[in-house]
Amino acid sequence: MRVTPFVPPGGAMRPDDEHPLLTALIAGLEVLAHDFDVVDLAQHLVDACPPLTGGADAGLFLADHRRDLQLMASTSEEPDLLELLQVEALDGPGRHTFRTGAPTVVADLARTNHRWPEFCQRAMDFGYRAACALPLRARGGSVGALTILTATPGGPDPAALRAGQALADLAGLGITARVALPRLDDLTAHLPAVLRTRIVIEQAKGVLAERGGLDMAEAFRRLRAHAHRTGRRLAEVAAAVVDGTEDTDPFLD
Structure with a gap:
């Protein structure tokens, strides 16, 4: 993969300049260098997406063994956004990008609502005006999609x-490295185990939310923070919360 260097307005980038894309990629590589969770990596990349692309929100999908898209991470736990992304997984730009392996840009949702009517209408109802979807490329194919939603028509620039x-x-x-199989077909067959990680994390969020009177976004933030603080994998901590072997008081203090 070749990333075109960013040149800030007014001059070339100096070695000591802080570049957001470089920072995000380095942080992602730090995650990859350790025993990581796919969900944790996905969340890191999704959180980095809006400030880098000018988007308002983003969602990252991973395909299961039936080639159905499953949501792995989103910039918000707001029900409206999660509902919209679930619609997109069935019939929207992300689904189209996964199938074709090529980016899909919807510069104006109002002018494209004939193609994905439910997705476009819901997106506009929630205040979005443009969207694009980018493939998660691995070993000559695609294993999912990253969707970027923007509040103004036009979408991200090149x-x-x-x-x-x-x-x-x-x-x-990262997904390829986590599954560590030689061929894309082998990778797809083993993705259900990766997707189950997300289910366990959702269950753990529910436990913390109920016990601490938290919303789901705050429960997830505390779950991730505890995993990072203790140097453990997010899936491991989530499973321990769900089966009752993890003391939840440190999460709720």
């Missing part, structure tokens, strides 16, 4: 799309 694709490619590489 530089922003390159930044988004860099994040999507890192996600694809």
Whole structure:
């Protein structure tokens, strides 16, 4: 993968300049260098996406063994966004990008609502005006999609799309590395185990939310923070919360 260097307005980038894309990629590579969770990597990349691309929100999907898209991470736990992304997984730009392996740009949702009517209408109802989807590329194929939603028509510019694709490619590489199988067909067959991680994390979020009177976003933040603080995998901590072997008081203090 070749990332085109970013040149800030007014001059060339100096070695000591802070570049958001470089920072996000380095942080992602730090995750890859350790025993990581796919969900944790996906969340890191999704959180980095809006400031790099000018998007308002983003969602990252992974395909299961039936080639159905499953949501792995999103910039918000708001029900409206999660509902919209679930619609997109069935019939929307992300689904189309996964099938074709090529980016899909919807510059104006109002003018494209004949193609994905339910997705476009719901997106506009929730305040979005454009969308694009980028493939999660791995070993000559695609294992999912990264969707970027923007609040103004036009969508990301070419530089922003390159930044988004860099994040999507890192996600694809990370998933491939986690499953560690030689062929894309082998990878697809083993993805259900990866997707189950997300289910366990959702269950753990529910436990913390109920016990601490938290919303789901705050429960997830605390779950991730505890995993990072203790140097453990997110899936391991989530499973322990769900089966009752983890003391939840430290999460709720």
